[in-house]
């Protein structure tokens with residue numbers, strides 16, 4: 044897999060749910076309020092971040108006692124920034140595609156096309172039960188998500204849109220106004236066979252849990268080969284929990300403290316819930332299929348990407364993920380405002396230096 048020549052993009056998780064990004068009693072200087080998040084978004088765009096990703100959660104799981112809604116929260120962040128793109132998480136079921144298409148088209152107009160969506164397929168059965176939503180088996184959730192994405196794209200790009208799906212129907216529907224360019228990008232989250240096949244057919248971006256460059260390369264090769272057959276292009280975003288400190292020892296000590304102070308009941312309850320959600324995914328490749336207790340302390344396997352060390356080590360590992368096929372690195376932090384700034388000032392410039400040196404070598408070899 045040869046790395047893209049485009050600069051790798053950086054995103055951060057919007058902490059719009061309480062409790063931070065790790066299920067641990069370690070101190071996390073991160074807020075879930077709008078004031079904290081507005082300032083964070085401004086810090087991120089001033090320090091080289093391209094995207095922010097919001098989360099959708101209707102009820103507490105793994106902690107996360109308070110949860111702000113993703114689309115309205117994303118809009119507020121877009122209104123507080125000028126260049127950052129914000130990806131609003133959307134869950135088919137609670138959302139139907141007609142409402143989602145209309146909401147996002149309006150936000151696209153209000154923000155010069157800076158809004159994107161992350162279509163998530165859901166893992167939390169208790170949440171669906173709590174809000175009276177029908178729970179579908181794993182692969183059925185993806186069949187619905189794929190129809191959802193096809194409907195979104197159809198509504199955004201066609202007049203007299205007609206669609207006959209198993210989950211959604213549209214009859215001669217013309218959305219006005221349609222989104223202005225750039226069209227909203229469609230991301231998706233999940234790594235199972237069903238998720239990969241959906242990405243290879245319809246999504247602009249495939250988000251996956253944290254992993255080593257070797258494992259990411261396997262996923263990327265798999266998806267890109269299938270996408271090619273479908274004459275589709277899909278880009279890849281990889282999750283990582285970054286702990287960047289002046290010395291490697293300091294960074295490793297922070298990781299050890301996160302694990303040592305993990306909340307075992309909450310981690311085990313989360314592990315039980317997500318493994319249960321993947322049961323109808325027969326191949327056992329989905330997110331969390333191979334996660335250990337330690338992995339689950341960061342709820343998207345963010346430690347596995349190993350962005351834990353000095354700025355130089357972390358920059359080199361970002362580039363290794365890029366070489367494995369990652370187009371975007373999605374980052375979580377312990378103390379978001381402080382660490383987004385530190386990452387932007389100390390890691391991103393080193394990544395750009397390595398990328399420029401590689402580009403110069405590639406040109407010289409041509």
Ligand SMILES: Cc1cc2nc3c(=O)[nH]c(=O)nc-3n(C[C@H](O)[C@H](O)[C@H](O)COP(=O)(O)O)c2cc1C
Nearest residue numbers: 098099132163164165232233234235238250329330
């Ligand atoms: C980057 C990323 C973001 C996600 N965001 C959410 C979210 O906000 N809400 C949610 O319910 N699930 C979210 N998910 C979970 C996925 O939608 C999916 O249920 C999960 O990854 C399991 O999918 P799999 O069985 O295909 O691997 C996210 C997943 C990833 C990788």
